[in-house]
Amino acid sequence: MLDSNLDRTPPKHDANWTLGIASDDAFPAPAERAARHLALGSRETIVDEGDETRSVYLLLEGAVMLSKLLPDGRRQIVELLGPGDVFGFSTTARSDVSAETLRPARLLAYDRRTVAASATLQALIAERMSAQLCGLHDHAMLLGRKSAVERVATFLMRMVPRRGGMGCAGPGTTADKVLVKVPLTRQEIADYLGLTLETVSRAFSLLKRQGLLVYGRHDEVMIADVCRLCCTTGSH
Amino acid sequence: MLDSNLDRTPPKHDANWTLGIASDDAFPAPAERAARHLALGSRETIVDEGDETRSVYLLLEGAVMLSKLLPDGRRQIVELLGPGDVFGFSTTARSDVSAETLRPARLLAYDRRTVAASATLQALIAERMSAQLCGLHDHAMLLGRKSAVERVATFLMRMVPRRGGMGCAGPGTTADKVLVKVPLTRQEIADYLGLTLETVSRAFSLLKRQGLLVYGRHDEVMIADVCRLCCTTGSH
DNA sequence: GCCGGTCATTGATCGAGGTCAACGCCGCCT
DNA sequence: AGGCGGCGTTGACCTCGATCAATGACCGGC
Numbered sequence: 001m002l003d004s005n006l007d008r009t010p011p012k013h014d015a016n017w018t019l020g021i022a023s024d025d026a027f028p029a030p031a032e033r034a035a036r037h038l039a040l041g042s043r044e045t046i047v048d049e050g051d052e053t054r055s056v057y058l059l060l061e062g063a064v065m066l067s068k069l070l071p072d073g074r075r076q077i078v079e080l081l082g083p084g085d086v087f088g089f090s091t092t093a094r095s096d097v098s099a100e101t102l103r104p105a106r107l108l109a110y111d112r113r114t115v116a117a118s119a120t121l122q123a124l125i126a127e128r129m130s131a132q133l134c135g136l137h138d139h140a141m142l143l144g145r146k147s148a149v150e151r152v153a154t155f156l157m158r159m160v161p162r163r164g165g166m167g168c169a170g171p172g173t174t175a176d177k178v179l180v181k182v183p184l185t186r187q188e189i190a191d192y193l194g195l196t197l198e199t200v201s202r203a204f205s206l207l208k209r210q211g212l213l214v215y216g217r218h219d220e221v222m223i224a225d226v227c228r229l230c231c232t233t234g235s236h
Numbered sequence: 237m238l239d240s241n242l243d244r245t246p247p248k249h250d251a252n253w254t255l256g257i258a259s260d261d262a263f264p265a266p267a268e269r270a271a272r273h274l275a276l277g278s279r280e281t282i283v284d285e286g287d288e289t290r291s292v293y294l295l296l297e298g299a300v301m302l303s304k305l306l307p308d309g310r311r312q313i314v315e316l317l318g319p320g321d322v323f324g325f326s327t328t329a330r331s332d333v334s335a336e337t338l339r340p341a342r343l344l345a346y347d348r349r350t351v352a353a354s355a356t357l358q359a360l361i362a363e364r365m366s367a368q369l370c371g372l373h374d375h376a377m378l379l380g381r382k383s384a385v386e387r388v389a390t391f392l393m394r395m396v397p398r399r400g401g402m403g404c405a406g407p408g409t410t411a412d413k414v415l416v417k418v419p420l421t422r423q424e425i426a427d428y429l430g431l432t433l434e435t436v437s438r439a440f441s442l443l444k445r446q447g448l449l450v451y452g453r454h455d456e457v458m459i460a461d462v463c464r465l466c467c468t469t470g471s472h
Numbered sequence: 473g474c475c476g477g478t479c480a481t482t483g484a485t486c487g488a489g490g491t492c493a494a495c496g497c498c499g500c501c502t
Numbered sequence: 503a504g505g506c507g508g509c510g511t512t513g514a515c516c517t518c519g520a521t522c523a524a525t526g527a528c529c530g531g532c
Contacts, residue, residue, distance in 0.1 A: 068377050070470055076380040078373040089366035096370050119355035126362040129369060130325030134332045136372040137314040141304050143379035144312040144430030148489065186510060194380030199489055201511055218510065234306055384519065422480060435519055437481055454480065454528095474532090481526070490518085496511075502504095 035108040042183075046099040046107075047088070053095045055109040056088040056125065062105025063183060066097040067191065077192040079136065080158075086128045102183040143194045150234035151193040152203035156180065156213075156223060157230055178223045186218070207232075271344040278419075282335040282343075283324070289331045291345040292324040292361065298341025299419060302333040303427065313428040315372065316394075322364045338419040379430045386470035387429040388439035392416065392449075392459060393466055414459045422454070443468075 036055075040046070040062075047053055049068060059081050066079040066087055078097060081087060088109075090096050115121050142151055159180040182189075186197040186204075193200065204221075207213040212229045214222040223229055230236055272291075276282070276298075283289055285304060295317050302315040302323055314333060317323060324345075326332050351357050378387055395416040418425075422433040422440075429436065440457075443449040448465045450458040459465055466472055 066373070068373060070377065070381060071472065072470070074381040074470075076377040078376040089369055091367050091370055097373055116359075119358065122355070122358050122362050123352070126358050126365065129362065129365045131327050133325055133365060133369065133372070134327050136369070136376065137302070137304060137333055139376060140314040140372065140379060141306065141312040143376060144427075145306060145310040185508095191380075196490055197510080198491080198512085202489090205511070234308070234310075236307065421478095432520055433480080434482085434521080438519090441481070476531090477529090479526105479528085481524105483524085484522085486519105486521070488518100488520090489516105491516075492514085494511105494513085497509085499506105499508090501506085 034114050035110050038105075038107045038109060040101045040105050040107070042101055042103050044101050046101065047095045047097075049095060049098045051095045052093055053088055053090065054093075054112055056086060056112060056115050057099070058108045058110065058125075058128075059083055059085050059087075060106045060108060062107075063102040064099055064105060064107075065102055065184075065188070065192075066099050068097050075191045076194065077188060079132070079139075080192065081132075084128060085132060086125050089129075146234050148193075148195055148199050149203045149206060149232060151195065152189070152200060152207065153212075153229050154233040154235065155189060155193055156182075156207075156221065157226075157233055160223065160226065176226050178226055180221055180223060182219050182221055270350050271346050274341075274343045274345060276337045276341050276343070278337060278339050280337050282337065283331045283333075285331060285334045287331045288329055289324055289326065290329075290348055292322060292348060292351050293335070294344045294346065294361075294364075295319055295321050295323075296342045296344060298343075299338040300335055300341060300343075301338055301420075301424070301428075302335050304333050311427045312430070313424060315368070315375075316428065317368075320364060321368060322361050325365075382470050384429075384431055384435050385439045385442060385468060387431065388425070388436060388443065389448075389465050390469040390471065391425060391429055392418075392443075392457065393462075393469055396459065396462065412462050414462055416457055416459060418455050418457055 035058075038046075038057075046057065046064065061083050064081040064085075064087065065077050066081065067075055067077045069075050079087070080102075087097070087099055088095070110121065115125065142154055146154065159182060160178050161180075184192070186200050189195075190197040190200045195203075204213065204215075207229070208215065212223065212225055212232070214224050271294075274282075282293065282300065297319050300317040300321075300323065301313050302317065303311055303313045305311050315323070316338075323333075323335055324331070346357065351361065378390055382390065395418060396414050397416075420428070422436050425431075426433040426436045431439075440449065443465070444451065448459065448461055448468070450460050
């Protein structure tokens with residue numbers, strides 16, 4: 001478990017963001033628009049654990065992961081973020097997590113003082129944070145009480161668009177299939193689920209053998225029976 | 237792991253709260269004071285998982301735990317709350333967690349619409365939620381990557397007042413002692429740390445044998461060497 | 473005092489998942 | 503083409519924590 005993954009230091013974004021007035025029609029625009037608009041590629045780090053941060057980030061598009069390291073190298077990916085999610089908070093002036101894009105992303109960076117001054121912004125952020133709080137509660141359940149296969153099944157269900165881990169069409173319903181993109185390596189999935197990459201691999205293989213999953217490429221999995229997979233998450 | 241604790245259905249609070257204007261000088265009073273003020277005893281449940289909730293709660297004094305159940309009875313305590321913390325959010329109209337007092341508590345219950353209408357209140361809540369978010373990130377690290385003894389040590393450090401799990405006075409410093417109250421049973425500690433009660437008990441015994449802990453009563457533990465305990469949390 | 477219930481401790485054994493290691497696949501570079 | 507490095511899979515083995523079970527400590531009621 002020591003050094004679950006050495007030398008993972010992707011290049012930090014430098015200046016491919018544009019300073020200025022953000023205007024985004026795809027997302028409910030807050031009244032305050034004094035935000036930096038960042039456009040990042042895949043696998044770029046936004047902040048490192050311990051960095052001084054003065055910004056709060058709002059993810060418009062793409063995916064971001066938040067992770068933490070223990071001094072001996074053990075890593076935990078504490079949150080996976082999608083469009084609408086926010087991050088960059090901390091009790092102190094330094095970030096408690098690292099943030100890295102999992103795929104090309106667009107985001108808004110608000111100065112903390114800007115946020116403190118704007119009620120609209122705070123309402124938006126509070127709304128979102130409460131959703132993320134619930135997500136973290138769910139994840140604590142997963143990490144504390146679920147088996148390896150249940151964790152992987154839950155993870156895959158979370159990847160299903162518009163279903164967010166919530167339920168299948170109903171038991172007995174005609175088995176439906178979904179193709180999901182998995183923008184994480186096995187090691188990353190392991191670090192997210194509190195497992196090792198071997199255990200994750202074995203769980204994938206098991207689900208494949210059982211016919212719940214079909215895949216060739218590792219980053220594109222066909223869930224052959226959403227309903228049945230959903231029932232192996234332990235939550236139903 | 238099935239039914240980690242059957243028949244735990246403490247009495248629900250009924251009517252020992254006073255409706256009306258809350259005025260509390262011990263806590264930074266929000267401008268909006270349209271809150272129900274609840275005064276509860278120990279071991280009373282505030283909401284059950286699945287209950288319809290229209291309120292957001294602000295804990296003024298005491299301690300509350302939030303827990304979730306899996307259909308087969310596995311339980312996870314997802315958060316331990318102290319004065320200042322907030323809860324009662326949910327993506328849906330139903331609570332995603334149960335809330336129960338761990339000791340006598342005073343709290344404020346705000347109607348959701350009241351919150352939505354008050355910028356002051358939202359600012360207060362957002363501030364607190366971001367702290368709780370960080371706490372949950374930390375806890376995910378614990379659940380996903382720490383060993384049993386590290387978890388128990390981390391838990392005990394979190395119980396140290398005014399130190400919140402953060403650091404010892406410094407290595408080499410004269411060993412300092414603290415007496416901490418532990419208002420949880422071993423089973424509850426286990427459900428919080430993602431372990432079984434036996435494993436928790438063994439970890440306590442081990443730490444005691446190593447001289448890091450001294451105790452007779454189970455709910456009052458003397459940390460004999462905060463610094464050394466802190467070093468067995470895995471975080472330093 | 474005795475008794476029953478709850479909670480904690482301790483021991484013995486088991487098993488899920490971690491660890492270590494070999495190998496396969498695939499894309500990329502020269 | 504050949505070689506190489508990153509990622510994933512699979513197998514063999516081991517360990518930490520779960521499980522099962524017995525016992526002990528404490529507390530309240532009669």
